[in-house]
């Protein structure tokens with residue numbers, strides 16, 4: 001079987017599995033088959049250790065202390081900004097704003113850039129497969145200033161219809177905002193092509209890419225991609241929760257006002273007037289997630305040492321294997337068969353609700369997600385209220401898939 005051969009070729013990567021303590025544990029007495037990395041990935045020991053080490057041996061607030069541990073931690077924190085820039089191929093650390101998560105990055109752009117540069121009647125193009133994080137902030141802006149939201153349709157495979165996209169573009173379109181990899185279907189959208197179409201139509205068109213899944217499954221390069229904004233979240237990239245990244249082109253970040261105010265983002269404050277620091281600092285009011293940034297830096301070192309290309313090859317092989325195995329199950333439908341697809345398997349089984357499947361799989365030691373995956377409009381389009389989603393990480397292996405398939409046979413037994 002082609003998939004089995006491909007898996008053998010990338011077997012080396014599976015040695016990494018030992019780096020993840022939780023994967024050595026059991027769930028309901030069964031080996032844990034963790035297939036919910038799309039929701040949040042497990043953390044390697046190196047990330048856990050580096051965060052513990054900061055708390056144990058060198059914690060303080062940053063940017064302010066004149067003493068050694070504060071200055072050291074400030075340097076380590078700022079070094080992560082440069083590391084993130086290098087990891088995503090951004091021109092400089094000035095492009096990197098630390099946020100709480102991807103959701104905050106999109107809200108920041110909507111509140112700061114959107115409120116400043118958009119006006120009533122301007123059009124924003126999203127896609128039908130967006131996560132709520134890339135829908136709701138734009139609806140809030142629509143309700144506030146009267147922008148118009150349009151959506152690009154996807155076809156029965158879950159691939160965006162780029163001709164329909166071109167037809168949506170008008171002289172009023174100001175922003176295209178789309179997901180790089182769909183968390184519900186696994187579709188890898190042709191981001192470079194979409195950006196090219198948008199910018200050919202109108203060079204000042206702004207494009208935001210939600211890279212929450214994109215940055216996890218493939219190498220990305222901001223210069224090649226030419227997105228104006230790119231957001232992602234640390235906890236899906238094997239780092240901690242509570243830390244996200246907004247990449248923005250420097251001239252845009254400089255032209256945008258802060259969207260929240262407080263300490264650390266100012267040059268000078270008086271009761272008459274406040275002046276702000278330059279980007280990215282003017283967007284980082286208050287004490288930042290210090291230790292989470294350090295953890296993210298180590299997560300980036302970790303995946304970089306393995307190689308994003310190797311992770312992509314490994315997950316692609318496992319996706320082929322998983323797809324073949326699931327297809328053998330009677331009454332099971334896989335949702336999402338785009339020509340470019342990442343390690344996400346969304347499916348339903350005739351006559352069985354996804355929540356029931358999730359509960360039975362839990363008893364079999366298999367952790368999956370059952371629900372709408374924060375993509376209700378996508379579910380409406382598929383005429384479903386939920387799917388079961390098995391999502392792969394760099395540590396996923398053939399046994400995880402086999403355990404899933406065994407669990408699904410149990411489901412079939414119980415519901416026949």
Ligand SMILES: Cc1ncc(COP(=O)(O)O)c(C=O)c1O
Pocket residue numbers: 038039101102103104131133134179181182183210212213233374
């Ligand atoms: C595609 C996509 N966008 C945005 C998000 C939101 O991420 P966070 O909750 O970390 O902000 C997720 C998380 O599930 C996602 O998969």
